[in-house]
Amino acid sequence: MLSVENLEVVYNDVVLVLRGISLEVPDGKIVALLGGNGAGKTTTLRAITGLLDVHEGDVTKGEIYLDGKRITHDDPSERVRMGISQVMEGRRVFAELTVEENLRAGAYTNRNGGKVKKAHDRVMTLFPRLKERRNATAGYLSGGEQQMLAIGRALMQEPRILILDEPSLGLAPLLVQEVRDIIVEINAQGTAVLLIEQNANMALSIAHHGYIMETGKMVMDGDPKRLLKDEDVKEFYLGLHAGGEKKSFRDVKHYKRRKRWLS
């Protein structure tokens, strides 16, 4: 089990971004972490995986444990080795490398030939499309294919916990469903999942537990079905007003476009 306790993160020694958040990802479960822009979701991911340093961020309080072992300040490669892998926001595939090479880069810490083969087979079964495009340069894949590759790459180290940062971002609705099904499948094979999303509907529909954060604090957590019914959640994260009508599609679209510029 992964547990985050009272975590506080500061950027550039002054910007307090996480104000004491706690969360748990039990073995074999899917946990959703929701929140609007700038809530601190990606920062939480960076803290868990040890990538705060390049962003001049520091954990100033709190701890992160994996199975009771403190990993708060461990090297990122060590955390990968221990079984935490991530699919970063915006896919971040190695565009100059082929699909196959991206997968081999993902297997970097997995030095057991048999295990790599097993992980590779699993990825190829999960993503038949990647199998077809094995030798293609990753930069030429479509957005959906790149997302699949990013997930496949993260699976190559046979993680116990997979953290995905907004995997549905910028994907067409049909592809969002596909990604959702893939996550369910990965979880069914025994991998715990921490799913960071703004698409609360998608995330809560498959999660066993949900957390909602706002400006660096957990504001709500609990059973996904209950969260889905909650009026505030509906209003802010499902694009539904109290009346039940959907927020205009253009608002959503506009927001997404802006987001892409930002990232």
Added chain:
Amino acid sequence: MIDTLPVLAQTDLSSLDTFLQMLVGGLALGTIYALLAMGFVLIFKATQVINFAHGALVAIGAFFVAIVVLDFEIPGRWMPGAPEWLTWSLAAALGVVAGGLIGLLLERLFIRPMVGEPLFQIAILTVGLDIVLRTIVDDIAGLDGRPLADPWGIATARFGNVTIPHTQLVQFGVVLFLMIVVALFFRSRTGIAMRATAWDQEAARAQGIKVGRIFGISWFLGALLAGVAGVFASIFPRAAGVSSATAFVAFGAFPAIILGGLDSVVGAVVGGLIIGLAESAASIYLVQFSSVLGSGFSAIIGYVIMLLVLLIRPYGLFGTEEIRRV
């Protein structure tokens, strides 16, 4: 850095033999540039550092070979009956590996602590390193330089009317071998990790790749390739040993790096060969115009070509349009 083989003096400029001789000379020079440029690009791609100390690394590699061969006689002293080409080659391999380790050390001691600082500052730091290292080599090697005592000497082979020094035959073999090794390396686990790091450092770290280690390896390889270039730049027919002048090969290779596109290893090889061939051709075919162009024109033709290409393709022949990084 120009071959002046006696056979050229009296040959007819329009003959095929002259042309072939020019090609051989150009390839000999071009492969030295290619080795240098490859190492430079390797370091740049993996670490984003523009290494102005590359010239010093050329001299250091060759210098170590001179020391291992002549001062320490390693491994020759333990192999009394062995042929000289074998003991020398082993010694040369040891020497260039030692040069590679200097590269590794530089990265560890001076570059790594600068990670995160503006790249411009790091580049300036390498200028400082270059000066210090060259001064050290100068002091130890002395003005006259140190011979590398290679077993081939000034022996040449003739193919038809084309003359090729034995050292250059060896050089062609070694360079071909190294290019194959580098190509295979890029497909290995570490090589893929290096290319991944070059593309996106943070995403590479997210895969568990230790980028610090990758930086070290790229400096090791870059320095090693520079050292090999230095060895062939310090023996017949280019020079009588490694000296303060050896580091200046890097000036000749600079246009090759820019021409190839700074961030492409293939470009580095192609750029190196083009500049080498151009210098060789200019030294033969343009001599008749020396009253107009000046006598040293072949030495700057690389820069002329570089400038012309940059006018048409600002990112070089193989360079990516912009360096896309976070």
